Amino acid sequence: MKVTRIQIVARGLTNRCPNCGDHTLFVPGKLFTLNPSCPTCGLRFDRDNDEGFFLGSLALNYGVTVIGFLLPVGLLAYAGVIPARVAIVLAVIGALVVPALLYRSSRSWFLMNYYIFLPQHLPANGAQIRPGEDANV
Numbered sequence: 001m002k003v004t005r006i007q008i009v010a011r012g013l014t015n016r017c018p019n020c021g022d023h024t025l026f027v028p029g030k031l032f033t034l035n036p037s038c039p040t041c042g043l044r045f046d047r048d049n050d051e052g053f054f055l056g057s058l059a060l061n062y063g064v065t066v067i068g069f070l071l072p073v074g075l076l077a078y079a080g081v082i083p084a085r086v087a088i089v090l091a092v093i094g095a096l097v098v099p100a101l102l103y104r105s106s107r108s109w110f111l112m113n114y115y116i117f118l119p120q121h122l123p124a125n126g127a128q129i130r131p132g133e134d135a136n137v
Contacts, residue, residue: 002124005116012112015104019043019122025108032103043123045111056114061106065098 008018017024020041027033036046070091077087119125 002126003119003122005119008112008115008119008122012108012115015108017041017043017045018111018115019124025111026104034107041123045107057106057110060110060113061099061102064102064106065095069094069098 003019007021010016011018011021015025016022017038017040020038020043022038022040024035024038024040025045027035034045037044073082073087073090073094076082077084082090115122
């Protein structure tokens with residue numbers, strides 16, 4: 001395989017295209033706009049033909065927010081380190097801000113996870129694509 005799983009992980013953690021490694025995952029200058037496909041290699045990121053494909057990144061974002069932010073705040077409040085009112089304010093603010101901050105990373109992490117398990121679906125690894133076919137089939 002041309003693109004190894006280690007390369008897929010490195011590209012996923014740095015918001016790069018899993019196929020070619022370019023910084024083309026998101027539209028330049030737009031914080032929350034995912035490119036439909038990579039301008040360099042043509043890999044489709046936005047898979048409209050697969051219903052619910054975006055739900056993986058949504059679930060990943062939710063899990064990281066709950067485990068990485070809300071759970072520690074709750075534990076600190078339970079242990080009496082911070083007052084309950086402060087914990088509630090932190091939890092509400094964090095529940096709104098943390099997912100927005102993790103949006104780009106969660107989209108990249110989900111693509112990374114998808115291609116770690118199915119590296120043969122990357123065109124660089126020999127996925128056969130005929131004209132008119134989706135590169136992610």
